[in-house]
Amino acid sequence: xxxxxxxxxxxxxxxxxxxxxxxxxxxxxxxxxxxxxxxxxxxxxxxxxxxxxxxxxxxxxxxxxxxxxxxxxxxxxxxxxxxxxxxxxxxxxxxxxxxxxxxxxxxxxxxxxxxxxxxxxxxxxxxxxxxxxxxxxxxxxxxxxxxxxxxxxxxxxxxxxxxxxxxxxxxxxxxxxxxxxxxxxxxxxxxxxxxxxxxxxxxxxxxxxxxxxxxxxxxxxxxxxxxxxxxxxxxxxxxxxxxxxxxxxxxxxxxxxxxxxxxxxxxxxxxxxxxxxxxxxxxxxxxxxxxxxxxxxxxxxxxxxxxxxxxxxxxxxxxxxxxxxxxxxxxxxxxxxxxxxxxxxxxxxxxxxxxxxxxxxxxxxxxxxxxxxxxxxxxxxxxxxxxxxxxxxxxxxxxxxxxxxxxxxxxxxxxxxxxxxxxxxxxxxxxxxxxxxxxxxxxxxxxxxxxxxxxxxxxxxxxxxxxxxxxxxxxxxxxxxxxxxxxxxxxxxxxxxxxxxxxxxxxxxxxxxxxxxxxxxxxxxxxxxxxxxxxxxxxxxxxxxxxxxxxxxxxxxxxxxxxxxxx
DNA sequence: AGTTTCATATGG
DNA sequence: CTCGCCATATGAAACT
Numbered sequence: 001x002x003x004x005x006x007x008x009x010x011x012x013x014x015x016x017x018x019x020x021x022x023x024x025x026x027x028x029x030x031x032x033x034x035x036x037x038x039x040x041x042x043x044x045x046x047x048x049x050x051x052x053x054x055x056x057x058x059x060x061x062x063x064x065x066x067x068x069x070x071x072x073x074x075x076x077x078x079x080x081x082x083x084x085x086x087x088x089x090x091x092x093x094x095x096x097x098x099x100x101x102x103x104x105x106x107x108x109x110x111x112x113x114x115x116x117x118x119x120x121x122x123x124x125x126x127x128x129x130x131x132x133x134x135x136x137x138x139x140x141x142x143x144x145x146x147x148x149x150x151x152x153x154x155x156x157x158x159x160x161x162x163x164x165x166x167x168x169x170x171x172x173x174x175x176x177x178x179x180x181x182x183x184x185x186x187x188x189x190x191x192x193x194x195x196x197x198x199x200x201x202x203x204x205x206x207x208x209x210x211x212x213x214x215x216x217x218x219x220x221x222x223x224x225x226x227x228x229x230x231x232x233x234x235x236x237x238x239x240x241x242x243x244x245x246x247x248x249x250x251x252x253x254x255x256x257x258x259x260x261x262x263x264x265x266x267x268x269x270x271x272x273x274x275x276x277x278x279x280x281x282x283x284x285x286x287x288x289x290x291x292x293x294x295x296x297x298x299x300x301x302x303x304x305x306x307x308x309x310x311x312x313x314x315x316x317x318x319x320x321x322x323x324x325x326x327x328x329x330x331x332x333x334x335x336x337x338x339x340x341x342x343x344x345x346x347x348x349x350x351x352x353x354x355x356x357x358x359x360x361x362x363x364x365x366x367x368x369x370x371x372x373x374x375x376x377x378x379x380x381x382x383x384x385x386x387x388x389x390x391x392x393x394x395x396x397x398x399x400x401x402x403x404x405x406x407x408x409x410x411x412x413x414x415x416x417x418x419x420x421x422x423x424x425x426x427x428x429x430x431x432x433x434x435x436x437x438x439x440x441x442x443x444x445x446x447x448x449x450x451x452x453x454x455x456x457x458x459x460x461x462x463x464x465x466x467x468x469x470x471x472x473x474x475x476x477x478x479x480x481x482x483x484x485x486x487x488x489x490x491x492x493x494x495x496x497x498x499x500x501x502x503x504x505x506x507x508x509x510x511x512x513x514x515x516x517x518x519x520x521x522x523x524x525x526x527x528x529x530x531x532x533x534x535x536x537x538x539x540x541x542x543x544x545x546x547x548x549x550x551x552x553x554x555x556x557x558x559x560x561x562x563x564x565x566x567x
Numbered sequence: 568a569g570t571t572t573c574a575t576a577t578g579g
Numbered sequence: 580c581t582c583g584c585c586a587t588a589t590g591a592a593a594c595t
Contacts, residue, residue: 240591241574259575282576285589312585314579321588324577349579350584397583404583465580473582481584485579489585515579515585 012058013083015150018045018068025147026052029061033155039147046075053079061085061154063105063145065181073189080504084178085153087308091173092160094442097434109149112156164440172544173439173490179497180307183510184315191300192322192333192511193521199292199332206328207280210289220284223277230270238277286321287329295320301333305513312482313441313489314515323514333563340527342508343566344534345556346492346516348372351392353488356542356551357438360417367551380414381407395422396484398477422480429479430472437486438545446475491541491553492516498544499537503530512563519563527559 013033018024024045030036042048049072052058057080062068064086072079089103101107102120110117164170203210208218216224228236231247238244241258248255253266260278263271295301301320309316317323325333335341348371355367362379369375376388391407393399395418399408412419425435429446436442463469496513499520503510508522508530522530535555542553558566 237591239575239589242592257574278576282589286577286587310586314585316586319587321577323579324587326577394583399583401582464582470581477582477584485585488579517579 011081012056013061014052014056014058015061015147015154016045016049016068017063017144017147017150018071020143022046024048027147027151028058029151029154033151033158035151046072046077049079050075050077053077057081059083061150063150065178065185069182069185070189073185078186079182080501081175082178082182083154083157083174084181085150085157087177087181088157088161088174089153090308091170091177091441092157092164094444095164095170095436095440096160097442097445099442099444105145105150105153108153108156109145112152165436166440169438169545170440172494173437173441176439176490176493176497177308177313179500180315180493183496183500183513184305184307187510187513188302188304190509190511190521191298191302192519193336194296194299194301195332195334196292196296196299198334199296199329200289202328202331203283203288207284207288216281217284217288220277220280223273223280227270227273227277230268230273238274239281244274283326283329286324287326291320307493310489311444312485313437313493314485315513322512327564330564331562335521335561338524339521340524341511341560341563341566342520342522342527342530342534343558343560343563344518344520344531344538345567346495346538346553347556349488349491349516349553350396350484352551352553353438353484353491354392354396354418354422356546356549357483357487358418358421360415360421363415363418364550370552370554380410395419396481398422398426398473398480422483425483426476426480429482430476432472432475433479435479435483437483437490439487439490441486441490443479443482443486446471446478487545488516491545492518494541494544495534495537498540499534502533502537506530531557531559 013029013031015027015029016024021043022045023041023043026040026042026048027035028037040048049060060079060082062082062085065082065084066086069079085105085108086103089105089108093099093101093103102117104118104120107117107120109115161167161170161174203217207220208222210217211221215221224236224238227238228234231251233247236243236247244258245255247270248266248268251268253268255262255266258274260275263275295303301322303320303322304318305322306316306318315323333341351372352367355363355372363376366372366375366379371385373385373389373392376392377383377385381388381391387407387410390404391411394404394408395411428435429443432446434442434445492513492515496510496518499518500510503520506522506526508520508526510518511521512519518534520530520534534557538553538555542549542551556567560566
């Protein structure tokens with residue numbers, strides 16, 4: 001078996017719009033977005049798209065993959081690549097400093113022709129029981145933009161992309177973002193294999209039997225009683241921070257809050273009980289029986305992924321908390337019989353991104369090692385890996401206090417170029433400016449710059465305590481981290497898109513993606529080949545983004561039956 | 568009664 | 580002198 005295939009020399013481009021009756025219009029386009037033939041009205045859009053995909057595998061241009069692709073997928077049509085006008089418009093508006101303006105095809109067209117710009121319609125979540133109803137959900141309002149509108153906006157977007165700071169990079173960003181929309185739809189439809197019986201067993205082991213009346217399960221009720229006992233009271237809601245604070249105060253312990261790390265520093269017989277209660281209570285409410293009934297069906301967990309749902313370009317999810325599945329609950333994620341999971345995790349992704357984008361040769365050399373922190377420690381921290389790590393993380397997050405301060409000074413001295421890179425991003429943000437990721441995603445604008453209209457302090461400077469100054473520093477930390485986090489998201493999205501292409505036509509399916517981690521479900525006999533394909537996708541992503549860089553982006557790969565067993 | 572904010576947990 | 584980034588989800592508490 002082999003994965004991957006060659007590129008076709010010239011990629012055909014076909015625009016597509018849907019009508020409300022399952023039909024639509026196709027339109028071949030040339031390299032600059034002009035019509036390259038007559039518009040082709042069709043009555044069965046899914047069939048027409050499927051036929052064209054099989055014959056030419058074009059790049060599809062459409063208003064919104066989130067709106068069109070689910071119905072195509074339900075009809076059994078899988079597409080190789082697309083240009084998503086709505087996602088691209090969001091990226092272009094951001095690049096132009098017009099973050100937050102409506103980004104729909106209709107809005108983009110209105111800006112082009114000078115008409116009134118309609119606000120983006122709220123996107124209703126896909127109903128959990130999808131699969132019935134019209135092939136393409138009939139919009140309740142007036143008919144959507146036609147094929148001429150689509151082609152005009154597409155051509156305009158191509159021109160605007162060409163005018164960005166780094167057009168080549170921006171094209172990659174648009175391609176990755178568009179592919180992400182396809183993958184998110186496919187992944188949500190496929191779902192993550194989920195064994196309800198194993199989930200039940202985990203819950204029974206942790207929580208005891210569920211209460212028949214919907215109250216807390218047995219072990220939680222027992223813990224609550226023992227906590228009340230330890231405080232010498234009849235009853236106590238351990239999940240209420242206020243009650244807990246009062247209870248501790250009565251036994252002479254004054255606490256600022258009831259966070260776990262605060263409680264851990266307290267000597268009292270109730271503490272270990274409370275900590276256990278918090279942990280189990282969380283699992284019961286957020287990932288217990290009710291969660292399973294709502295989100296798991298047919299042996300799969302079906303979250304709704306939202307690519308680009310986070311300002312940094314990371315994916316979000318709507319409902320189900322798919323990106324916060326606790327480690328213990330991952331025991332329920334089991335491969336089908338005869339199948340395996342290939343789990344790949346990009347270790348130390350963000351510091352490696354800093355090494356690659358900052359142009360700091362010394363840090364880039366360290367980034368060539370399998371363990372960047374260890375290399376950093378050998379190079380500049382007298383072998384102290386822990387100190388090297390807090391220094392680098394502190395620099396990327398904007399830490400200014402605590403034990404990291406001396407380590408940060410070492411970092412600044414040894415890697416001035418890398419340090420200066422994040423410092424510059426922070427200063428730009430503090431001053432109210434915009435920063436961009438490596439491929440050109442732009443951060444949202446901030447508020448008013450700190451120096452304008454702020455009352456001078458006693459020494460004539462700006463009061464660092466003022467709300468405005470605090471907000472400026474907060475925005476500086478945001479922009480400082482944005483240039484790293486957003487670029488890391490781009491690397492991961494590029495890997496994912498590359499991997500999807502490599503796996504196309506095989507039995508392997510992408511079933512999970514979480515920031516810097518991807519899970520593929522495949523027949524056991526193909527697991528080794530899939531693992532190699534994932535590794536190759538990582539190398540391809542590195543080359544596409546950074547070209548010839550000494551920085552490596554190694555993947556921790558494991559082949560497992562159960563997600564919880566992944567390294 | 569319904570909505571918003573707070574506190575706390577989870578994930579990266 | 581305060582000072583670590585991005586999120587989602589829950590229930591309690593505080594609002595309207």
